[in-house]
Amino acid sequence: MHTSKMVDTNPTPPILPADNLAACIEACFDCAQTCSACADACLGESQIAMLVRCIRLNQDCADVCLTTGRMMSRHQQPELRLLQQQLEICILAAQLCADECARHAQHHDHCRVCADACRVCAKACQQALAALGSESKQPSHKA
Amino acid sequence: MHTSKMVDTNPTPPILPADNLAACIEACFDCAQTCSACADACLGESQIAMLVRCIRLNQDCADVCLTTGRMMSRHQQPELRLLQQQLEICILAAQLCADECARHAQHHDHCRVCADACRVCAKACQQALAALGSESKQPSHKA
Amino acid sequence: MHTSKMVDTNPTPPILPADNLAACIEACFDCAQTCSACADACLGESQIAMLVRCIRLNQDCADVCLTTGRMMSRHQQPELRLLQQQLEICILAAQLCADECARHAQHHDHCRVCADACRVCAKACQQALAALGSESKQPSHKA
Amino acid sequence: MHTSKMVDTNPTPPILPADNLAACIEACFDCAQTCSACADACLGESQIAMLVRCIRLNQDCADVCLTTGRMMSRHQQPELRLLQQQLEICILAAQLCADECARHAQHHDHCRVCADACRVCAKACQQALAALGSESKQPSHKA
DSSP: HHHHHHHHHHHHSSSSHHHHHHHHHHHHHHHHHHHHHHHHHHSSSOOOOGGHHHHHHHHHHHHHHHHHHHHHHHOSOOOHHHHHHHHHHHHHHHHHHHHHHHTTTTTTHHHHHHHHHHHHHHHHHHHHHHHHHHHHSSTTSSO | OOHHHHHOOOSSSOOSSSHHHHHHHHHHHHHHHHHHHHHHHHSSSSSSGGHHHHHHHHHHHHHHHHHHHHHTTSSOOOHHHHHHHHHHHHHHEEEEEEHHHHHHHTTTTEEEEHHHHHHHHHHHHHHHHHHHHHHTTTTGOOO | OHHHHHHOOSSSSSSHHHHHHHHHHHHEEEHHHHHHHHHHHHHTSSSSGGHHHHHHHHHHHHHHHHHHHHHHHHOOOOOOHHHHHHHHHHHHHHHHHHHHHHHHHTTHHHHHHHHHHHHHHHHHHHHHHHHHHTTSSSSGGGO | OHHHHHHHHHOOOSSSSHHHHHHHHHHHHHHHHHHHHHHHHHHHHGGGGGHHHHHHHHHHHHHHHHHHHHHOOOOOSSSSHHHHHHHHHHHHHHHHHEEEEHHHTTTOOHHHHHHHHHHHHHHHHHHHHHHHHHHHSSSOOOO
């Protein structure tokens, strides 16, 4: 992905360290793709009814991750509370989806892969949230 | 919009009263459209630089509202915490965007209209959140 | 929805008649909501396996309609070919989804409602496309 | 990204070669991220008015690419015409955006990076479209 280069070439410096930010954005877009694909893969299984909660969380997580990835891609006029809350809900959505996918991982490889993508995403968002929190204590940053 | 009919014909009953739910979903989709349009209208004004914060919040709010509207459109296997947090961030995004738009409402009619759509959305989400809270005290609804 | 007011208050006049444009945008957002809801409602039915094609087209149509609704909400620097092709694919997606939903309409009321929303959307996009075509013969509109 | 693993673990085989498909999906999500970031970076430049067409195409291209990436991530019950038309509009959007960004590449590094991401995306979609076309001549594939 071109994410790091886009972070580095934005005329407005990012509100958190560039490597944390790029890792978070990439993980969000990756997780959104993986969750969309897992929802579809579940529909191809013979026991769909057992996978309804998985499909539902896949869909919610995909939508939340896309919103997070797009919001974090913007550097202009950051609104600290909004970014923090978006990262928090993204962590929650990714953890819920990872836990549900993990329950099916033994039978369905796509759920195993998706659980991994969700955990990577949750971790990257947690690190971005931590970095955002320590940055926000510096008086120079616009809240 | 066909929202109420879709709420009523879903084989799984909604987790909150149908009228609250439909009003919330419609307000989210309406606000997403309005914010996308306001971001574009701002780009057509002569003093764009003064509207960068407005455009940024328009974009964030549009994305958050679409995710909220899509998530609330799903009845299967609801995850209460996730719905609550999504409604909360939608209220925050819509209030921030309404406040910023209101600052430009005297000069730009599209900001005046957008501030109104944002406030309608924030209110509908608050009512849905309140309805969800009182429903969640019933032991039968947890998925 | 606030769509008409947003079309009227954009400093850049629309590339097609305001009433055609607003009807098209509203129908796209409505259809996106309805299709997201129908995909979820299908997951709540006992015979999910028979509804996989319906769910898949619901999801594709929802995504295409949102992109169309957002693209048509923008007035700045319109690119005629892009708008025309987006309207064309939206008509195709909505017709395919309407036809599939119609096959299940007798058994599932949500499919009956969704087929109606898809047809309204296809028709509004066709009218917008026709209006765009006749406008494009005026030399002054090309961006 | 986890794209290749998701393509390989879907119980339904893809309608085009797995490596073409995964490359196309990854390029679409990458381009969507890059275009969202470029639209924001343009808003941070001093001469925004000269970048309005760039911002507009960035936004359209981001939306089209996300829809393409999500649609191509689904294997169930593919509808050949719909996939082909979505790939075609994605190629058009990415080429238009690449050409506009290239006009600003000398002055704005983010436009140079974005033009590259758009070209990679257009090429990957062209290769997917070609692969889809030759597959569709095989009578065994569901259209």
